[in-house]
Amino acid sequence: MKFIVYGAGAIGAYFGGRLVEAKQDVTFFVRQRRAEQLSAHGLRLESPEGVFTTHVQVAATVEEVQQADVILVAVKGYHLKEALPQIIQLAKQTNAYVLPLLNGIEHVTHLQQALGEEQVLGGFASIIATLNEQGHVLHTSGSSAIQIGTLHPSQRNVIEAIGALQPHVHTNIIVNENIRKGMWSKYMFITAFSGITAATQQPAQAIIEQPATEATAKQIVYEMGQIARLEGVAFSDEEIEKEASRLVKFKPHMTSSMHQDLRKGLPIEVEHLHGGALRIAHNHDIKLPTIATIYGILKPYEHGHLTTLR
Ligand SMILES: NC(=O)C1=CN([C@@H]2O[C@H](COP(=O)(O)OP(=O)(O)OC[C@H]3O[C@@H](n4cnc5c(N)ncnc54)[C@H](OP(=O)(O)O)[C@@H]3O)[C@@H](O)[C@H]2O)C=CC1
Ligand SMILES: CC(C)(CO)C(=O)C(=O)O
Missing domain, CATH: 1.10.1040.10 (N-(1-d-carboxylethyl)-l-norvaline Dehydrogenase; domain 2)
Structure with a gap:
């Protein structure tokens, strides 16, 4: 599948990195400083589930991104005001599903209001992770998981397709029948x-x-x-x-x-x-x-x- 990971902080870099490791096509949509860091040094995950280092594809402008199946959103709540217009533009131009992994709920309402209920998937992350000064992900909890699920009946196929990656990823992708x-x-x-x-x-x-x-x-x-x-x-x-x-x-x-x-x-x-x-x-x-x-x-x-x- 083709993923855009919007925000390569702890959550975006960790789960996006695990998707790269599983040979998925992943582009990290990041701001300039992070783009330079990732282009120069690649991405490194340090985790009880394994250390993984890789080169990654990055994009810093919406024009660079033409196609995607799923946009994983992994910014903090306080980034949303600035990020939402760009996420919405990316979703509109690619027609990709948006899978937000933030804690909280309000962002889902904002995304649904802009894109309609069919394009916004349900999800959240269970992990304890942070970035160190070099931009490496330090995963310190014993396990890691994303839970995903449908917020609209039309989303069953894409949720099943993401869930089907489970045997290939060094993390847990849990399909939750009541994600809300x-x-x-x-x-x-x-x-x-x-x-x-x-x-x-x-x-x-x-x-x-x-x-x-x-x-x-x-x-x-x-x-x-x-x-x-x-x-x-x-x-x-x-x-x-x-x-x-x-x-x-x-x-x-x-x-x-x-x-x-x-x-x-x-x-x-x-x-x-x-x-x-x-x-x-x-x-x-x-x-x-x-x-x-x-x-x-x-x-x-x-x-x-x-x-x-x-
Ligand atoms: N970390 C954890 O253990 C957990 C976090 N969560 C939740 O996940 C969400 C993300 O948290 P976390 O990953 O820790 O946060 P981080 O601060 O580590 O990462 C957020 C990233 O978003 C990037 N970003 C912000 N605005 C933009 C933008 N306009 N364009 C591109 N990138 C942008 C930031 O980039 P830049 O470097 O440019 O500032 C930063 O790297 C939060 O809601 C949090 O509560 C949930 C479970 C566990
Ligand atoms: C409590 C914890 C560490 C795990 O659920 C968490 O998600 C957070 O502090 O943001």
Whole structure:
């Protein structure tokens, strides 16, 4: 298959690299600095699933890309404002399916509004990965997977075709028959885990050892469950409780990428995750007081260091 990977950060480079390794035709759509880095040094994945180094095809302008079957989107939520017009243009000119791997939900709505429901697939990534200074991917979790699925009945063939790559890739491609629910489960969990670790500036230990912090984190999951249901995603009480109970199952030193980014003074996805949840709640005329509080605490850190506050 012919893939465009839009954004060659941790997720794009990792899963795109695994597709190159599986002999797929992959073009990494990147900005100038990353294009130079990838052209000069290629792509290197360091992972418990194997080290892989390869030359890659890159493109930095939409004119360079004529054909594609699938566009994997792997930017951060805070890149979307700039990236969406280009992704939409790429999708329109190639007629390719768009497979977003971001955490959150709002990007799916934006893509569907621009392209129609038939062109936007469902998906998300399960991995812990980052780029080092050389632009190599460091994959540190024990496993890696993307979950994919149809958001429209017409997408069955393309989802099956991507799923059929599974025997050839050194990662997991899981076809999820209810991908919308899968995406919401991940959104529910990550909004709580990233929100509470970033707001407390503590790893999972704070949730595990401090009942008040655990209760706040779980409350975020319950509020996310409320909007998921209002959006028509059928979560039972038990399923929501299961997501909430995952919050205390981490090793105490574990933390979220949002907390790590905050510590490093990097931008964080608070507007995309927590802000996105509040906008959905607003559309349904309800309040999410715990998420609103976490959003208020984290919002000043949205762009990284607090250099703009005087
Ligand atoms: N990393 C992880 O372990 C996990 C991440 N996720 C989710 O996946 C998504 C991506 O995260 P991650 O890969 O870590 O993020 P990264 O910051 O590592 O990568 C994002 C990449 O997008 C590129 N980019 C941004 N704007 C553009 C643009 N206009 N054109 C081309 N490239 C662009 C950036 O390039 P540049 O170098 O030019 O800035 C950067 O390399 C997020 O929503 C995250 O929450 C989900 C599960 C795990
Ligand atoms: C919690 C974790 C590490 C794994 O789901 C994650 O996705 C994140 O922090 O962004």
